[in-house]
Amino acid sequence: MQKQEKIIEMFDEIAPTYDKANRILSFGVDVSWRKKACAYVLKTHPKNELDIVDVACGTGDMIGIWQMQAKKMTKKILSIKGIDPSRGMLEVAKKKFQGVEFIQSGAQSLPLESDSTDIISISYGIRNVVQRQEALNEFARVLKKGGNLVVLEFTKRDKGGFVAFFRDFYLSKILPFLGALVSKNKSAYEYLPNSIEGFLSKEEFIAELEKSGFKMQYFQSFSFGVSSLFVAQKQ
Template structure:
């Protein structure tokens, strides 16, 4: 797979909302509308669409995250808290997790869910924009993003901000939809994902957010391109692992030692 050139100039004034080219401020508003709509049944629909496989993928991502007992971790685009719950248990009572999301509805859904979870009292909730993080430099041992970065308006800016707040040697772990590695699997995935808006209409009463989901996956950079983006942002030891034949990919990079 060949990496395509990626330029921030493409995102300077306009960006993509699925296949549509829109103003940056317009994308922010429309992304908020998407997650305001899906938040009440977010977990249910994730299970329906993925047949529950997203849970195994997230578990594996945290297993590979290099998060240790006592670590201080930032979970970005944390949503309803799947990764936060796993991280909380891994860091234990002497560690801490910041559960962050730019969308208030998703943040509140995560807060409500974690209040019922059997986890240590080590989670803080903060509404935060990954492209403008309000944390000091070198704050976190690790940062995670689960199925969120494809929604960011300026991915390079977010990657640089995350690098800034990581401690030297700290690891960024991203799991995201990606590009299947075989043509037959790509065709099967395309055929199945074309049904998602119908599922959304049936179960949520609105298929449009799931049309955006399908389009956003197709617009997200492929594995090699995203690897190059992480390297260009300043990460070292950048690598990725295809999961489920490339339907998802696990991306890892470290902040270089000072």
């Protein structure tokens, strides 16, 4: 089986326990990272009525946050779509949301028209996309000129220091143990720290965004660099 297919199959397997595991493993702080990301983009985007696509939507966590923050900031969501290649994750998402269109597809080839959306978000998803540069090119194609790409991701940290030691210990020892306990799938939660290690540094990812025609607009690092927010603009 190809690497990408294996990753999708793994998400199919953990889908029923994904939400529970996510809240436990992140101590709930991922919600505040998501809220800050959506609030920043809604505040700075010049339009008041927006079309949004959430790629690698999983069970729909980002979709819920987009809806909540838009309501708070009196911005109108004209349409919101969730896209993910995992049937299992989409099945959970569909039960949680009404009025959201869910499409089964990978980020590297989006079944969407060019220049058709104002915002694309991808949270904790891009490191799972094997054909990453193709996906970034797709995001640039589908976004309208001036539209925003919003990426939340765990990025590689420089080694050294107490915080780095604690973070590495948590990711390599505690997280796989707790993840396996909740999901009964040990290998899936061993994949997580490995996929973070195998991902890019902040600088390397920004270089890839620029290669696809994006201009970096905003960067924020959360919780001592555990999670990073990248907001880029289509030129």
